[in-house]
Amino acid sequence: EAGVAQSPRYKIIEKRQSVAFWCNPISGHATLYWYQQILGQGPKLLIQFQNNGVVDDSQLPKDRFSAERLKGVDSTLKIQPAKLEDSAVYLCASSSRTSGMETQYFGPGTRLLVL
Amino acid sequence: AQTVTQSQPEMSVQEAETVTLSCTYDTSESDYYLFWYKQPPSRQMILVIRQEAYKQQNATENRFSVNFQKAAKSFSLKISDSQLGDAAMYFCAIGPGGTSYGKLTFGQGTILTVHP
Numbered sequence: 451e452a453g454v455a456q457s458p459r460y461k462i463i464e465k466r467q468s469v470a471f472w473c474n475p476i477s478g479h480a481t482l483y484w485y486q487q488i489l490g491q492g493p494k495l496l497i498q499f500q501n502n503g504v505v506d507d508s509q510l511p512k513d514r515f516s517a518e519r520l521k522g523v524d525s526t527l528k529i530q531p532a533k534l535e536d537s538a539v540y541l542c543a544s545s546s547r548t549s550g551m552e553t554q555y556f557g558p559g560t561r562l563l564v565l
Numbered sequence: 566a567q568t569v570t571q572s573q574p575e576m577s578v579q580e581a582e583t584v585t586l587s588c589t590y591d592t593s594e595s596d597y598y599l600f601w602y603k604q605p606p607s608r609q610m611i612l613v614i615r616q617e618a619y620k621q622q623n624a625t626e627n628r629f630s631v632n633f634q635k636a637a638k639s640f641s642l643k644i645s646d647s648q649l650g651d652a653a654m655y656f657c658a659i660g661p662g663g664t665s666y667g668k669l670t671f672g673q674g675t676i677l678t679v680h681p
Contacts, residue, residue, distance in 0.1 A: 481666045492671025556610035
Protein backbone atom coordinates (compact mmCIF):
# COMPACT_ATOMS: atom_id res chain seq x y z
CA GLU A 451 0.00 0.00 0.00
CA ALA A 452 1.44 3.36 -1.00
CA GLY A 453 1.93 5.86 1.81
CA VAL A 454 1.05 9.54 2.02
CA ALA A 455 2.82 11.45 -0.74
CA GLN A 456 3.93 15.07 -0.45
CA SER A 457 5.70 17.48 -2.76
CA PRO A 458 7.95 19.32 -2.96
CA ARG A 459 10.25 17.96 -0.26
CA TYR A 460 12.10 21.25 0.14
CA LYS A 461 11.31 24.84 -0.72
CA ILE A 462 13.22 28.07 -0.20
CA ILE A 463 11.45 31.37 -0.82
CA GLU A 464 11.80 35.04 0.03
CA LYS A 465 9.43 36.60 2.54
CA ARG A 466 6.24 37.98 0.99
CA GLN A 467 6.38 35.37 -1.80
CA SER A 468 3.74 32.68 -2.15
CA VAL A 469 4.20 28.91 -1.97
CA ALA A 470 2.02 25.83 -2.36
CA PHE A 471 2.35 22.30 -1.04
CA TRP A 472 0.63 19.21 -2.35
CA CYS A 473 -0.50 16.06 -0.55
CA ASN A 474 -1.94 12.79 -1.82
CA PRO A 475 -3.33 10.66 1.01
CA ILE A 476 -3.42 6.91 1.28
CA SER A 477 -6.08 5.53 -1.04
CA GLY A 478 -9.47 5.34 0.60
CA HIS A 479 -8.64 7.61 3.53
CA ALA A 480 -11.43 10.15 3.87
CA THR A 481 -9.78 12.22 6.60
CA LEU A 482 -6.77 14.41 5.82
CA TYR A 483 -4.77 16.69 8.10
CA TRP A 484 -2.16 19.40 7.59
CA TYR A 485 0.24 20.01 10.50
CA GLN A 486 2.97 22.60 10.94
CA GLN A 487 6.13 21.47 12.73
CA ILE A 488 8.53 24.21 13.80
CA LEU A 489 12.07 23.01 14.47
CA GLY A 490 12.38 21.42 17.90
CA GLN A 491 8.63 21.25 18.51
CA GLY A 492 5.83 18.76 18.03
CA PRO A 493 3.48 19.14 15.06
CA LYS A 494 0.48 21.43 15.46
CA LEU A 495 -2.73 21.08 13.48
CA LEU A 496 -3.47 23.64 10.79
CA ILE A 497 -6.56 22.12 9.17
CA GLN A 498 -8.58 18.91 9.05
CA PHE A 499 -10.66 17.72 6.10
CA GLN A 500 -13.31 15.04 5.98
CA ASN A 501 -13.71 14.18 2.29
CA ASN A 502 -13.83 17.64 0.66
CA GLY A 503 -15.24 19.47 3.69
CA VAL A 504 -13.34 21.36 6.39
CA VAL A 505 -13.84 19.95 9.89
CA ASP A 506 -11.38 22.05 11.89
CA ASP A 507 -9.46 25.12 10.71
CA SER A 508 -9.45 26.97 14.01
CA GLN A 509 -5.63 27.15 14.11
CA LEU A 510 -5.14 28.12 10.46
CA PRO A 511 -3.89 31.73 10.01
CA LYS A 512 -6.54 32.52 7.45
CA ASP A 513 -5.10 35.90 6.51
CA ARG A 514 -2.22 34.12 4.77
CA PHE A 515 -2.88 30.38 4.73
CA SER A 516 -5.46 28.58 2.62
CA ALA A 517 -6.12 24.93 1.89
CA GLU A 518 -8.43 22.97 -0.33
CA ARG A 519 -9.39 19.39 -1.08
CA LEU A 520 -11.73 19.90 -3.98
CA LYS A 521 -12.40 16.31 -5.03
CA GLY A 522 -11.96 14.76 -1.61
CA VAL A 523 -8.67 13.10 -2.49
CA ASP A 524 -5.49 15.17 -2.81
CA SER A 525 -5.04 18.50 -1.08
CA THR A 526 -3.13 21.75 -1.52
CA LEU A 527 -1.91 24.08 1.22
CA LYS A 528 -0.95 27.62 0.20
CA ILE A 529 0.82 30.44 1.99
CA GLN A 530 0.52 33.95 0.60
CA PRO A 531 2.41 36.07 1.55
CA ALA A 532 4.98 34.07 3.49
CA LYS A 533 6.60 35.39 6.66
CA LEU A 534 9.91 34.43 8.26
CA GLU A 535 8.05 32.61 11.06
CA ASP A 536 6.45 30.27 8.52
CA SER A 537 9.77 28.43 8.20
CA ALA A 538 8.83 24.92 9.30
CA VAL A 539 8.09 21.42 8.10
CA TYR A 540 4.55 20.99 6.78
CA LEU A 541 3.26 17.49 7.39
CA CYS A 542 0.27 15.91 5.75
CA ALA A 543 -1.46 12.95 7.37
CA SER A 544 -4.40 10.77 6.44
CA SER A 545 -6.24 8.43 8.71
CA SER A 546 -8.21 5.26 8.87
CA ARG A 547 -9.93 3.36 11.59
CA THR A 548 -8.20 0.12 12.56
CA SER A 549 -9.73 -2.13 15.22
CA GLY A 550 -12.08 0.74 15.99
CA MET A 551 -9.29 3.24 16.60
CA GLU A 552 -8.33 6.14 14.32
CA THR A 553 -4.68 6.07 13.33
CA GLN A 554 -2.97 8.84 11.41
CA TYR A 555 -0.28 8.09 8.85
CA PHE A 556 2.14 10.84 7.96
CA GLY A 557 3.86 11.83 4.75
CA PRO A 558 7.55 12.77 4.55
CA GLY A 559 6.77 16.48 4.91
CA THR A 560 7.77 19.62 3.02
CA ARG A 561 10.56 21.64 4.61
CA LEU A 562 10.02 25.35 4.00
CA LEU A 563 12.65 28.00 4.56
CA VAL A 564 11.57 31.64 4.29
CA LEU A 565 14.45 34.12 3.87
CA ALA B 566 -8.05 21.49 25.67
CA GLN B 567 -5.58 18.64 25.72
CA THR B 568 -1.89 18.98 26.59
CA VAL B 569 1.02 16.56 26.40
CA THR B 570 4.28 16.99 28.27
CA GLN B 571 7.52 15.17 27.59
CA SER B 572 9.93 16.19 30.33
CA GLN B 573 13.06 14.60 28.83
CA PRO B 574 14.41 16.65 25.91
CA GLU B 575 17.16 14.09 25.34
CA MET B 576 17.87 10.52 26.38
CA SER B 577 20.65 8.12 25.54
CA VAL B 578 21.02 4.36 25.78
CA GLN B 579 23.61 1.73 25.00
CA GLU B 580 22.83 -0.73 22.24
CA ALA B 581 20.98 -3.80 23.60
CA GLU B 582 19.98 -1.96 26.79
CA THR B 583 16.53 -0.78 27.85
CA VAL B 584 15.34 2.82 27.96
CA THR B 585 12.10 4.45 29.12
CA LEU B 586 10.72 7.69 27.71
CA SER B 587 8.28 9.66 29.86
CA CYS B 588 5.03 11.31 28.88
CA THR B 589 2.26 12.92 30.89
CA TYR B 590 -0.93 14.36 29.52
CA ASP B 591 -3.99 16.29 30.55
CA THR B 592 -7.46 15.99 29.11
CA SER B 593 -11.02 16.52 30.22
CA GLU B 594 -12.24 13.76 27.92
CA SER B 595 -13.12 10.36 29.29
CA ASP B 596 -12.43 8.56 26.03
CA TYR B 597 -9.21 9.10 24.13
CA TYR B 598 -6.32 7.33 22.45
CA LEU B 599 -2.60 7.67 23.13
CA PHE B 600 0.21 7.22 20.66
CA TRP B 601 3.97 7.15 20.40
CA TYR B 602 5.43 8.25 17.08
CA LYS B 603 9.05 8.03 15.96
CA GLN B 604 10.60 10.63 13.67
CA PRO B 605 14.06 9.74 12.32
CA PRO B 606 16.22 12.48 10.83
CA SER B 607 14.55 11.90 7.43
CA ARG B 608 11.42 13.49 9.02
CA GLN B 609 8.93 10.71 8.21
CA MET B 610 6.72 10.30 11.28
CA ILE B 611 6.18 6.59 11.99
CA LEU B 612 3.66 5.09 14.40
CA VAL B 613 5.37 3.05 17.10
CA ILE B 614 2.55 2.00 19.39
CA ARG B 615 -0.98 3.03 20.38
CA GLN B 616 -3.19 2.57 23.43
CA GLU B 617 -6.91 2.87 23.96
CA ALA B 618 -7.60 4.71 27.21
CA TYR B 619 -10.43 2.40 28.22
CA LYS B 620 -8.15 -0.65 28.08
CA GLN B 621 -6.23 -1.37 31.25
CA GLN B 622 -3.85 -3.77 29.55
CA ASN B 623 -0.65 -2.10 28.41
CA ALA B 624 0.03 -2.25 24.67
CA THR B 625 3.10 -4.02 23.34
CA GLU B 626 4.66 -4.15 19.86
CA ASN B 627 7.71 -6.40 19.72
CA ARG B 628 10.47 -4.53 21.61
CA PHE B 629 8.21 -1.57 22.39
CA SER B 630 5.80 -1.47 25.32
CA VAL B 631 3.97 1.18 27.27
CA ASN B 632 3.22 1.75 30.93
CA PHE B 633 -0.20 3.39 30.95
CA GLN B 634 -1.26 4.83 34.29
CA LYS B 635 -4.64 6.41 33.65
CA ALA B 636 -5.17 7.91 37.09
CA ALA B 637 -1.76 9.55 36.97
CA LYS B 638 -2.25 10.52 33.29
CA SER B 639 1.07 8.96 32.46
CA PHE B 640 2.01 7.08 29.28
CA SER B 641 5.66 6.04 29.17
CA LEU B 642 7.37 4.11 26.37
CA LYS B 643 9.85 1.33 27.09
CA ILE B 644 12.26 0.22 24.39
CA SER B 645 13.94 -3.11 25.11
CA ASP B 646 17.10 -4.42 23.42
CA SER B 647 17.76 -0.99 21.89
CA GLN B 648 19.10 -0.95 18.34
CA LEU B 649 20.99 1.71 16.41
CA GLY B 650 17.92 2.15 14.21
CA ASP B 651 15.91 3.25 17.21
CA ALA B 652 17.75 6.57 17.27
CA ALA B 653 15.19 9.27 16.49
CA MET B 654 12.93 11.94 17.96
CA TYR B 655 10.02 10.32 19.81
CA PHE B 656 6.69 12.10 20.19
CA CYS B 657 3.88 11.25 22.54
CA ALA B 658 0.42 12.25 21.32
CA ILE B 659 -3.21 12.16 22.39
CA GLY B 660 -6.24 11.97 20.11
CA PRO B 661 -10.02 11.77 20.45
CA GLY B 662 -11.58 8.44 21.32
CA GLY B 663 -14.74 6.70 20.34
CA THR B 664 -15.82 7.07 16.73
CA SER B 665 -14.46 10.60 16.38
CA TYR B 666 -11.81 11.67 13.91
CA GLY B 667 -9.73 14.55 15.18
CA LYS B 668 -6.39 16.18 15.60
CA LEU B 669 -3.49 14.74 17.52
CA THR B 670 -1.96 16.91 20.22
CA PHE B 671 1.77 16.25 20.45
CA GLY B 672 4.39 16.71 23.13
CA GLN B 673 7.66 18.52 22.52
CA GLY B 674 9.51 15.32 21.73
CA THR B 675 12.46 13.40 23.19
CA ILE B 676 15.63 12.89 21.17
CA LEU B 677 16.90 9.35 21.68
CA THR B 678 20.56 8.57 21.00
CA VAL B 679 21.71 4.95 20.82
CA HIS B 680 25.39 4.31 21.49
CA PRO B 681 27.08 1.25 19.93
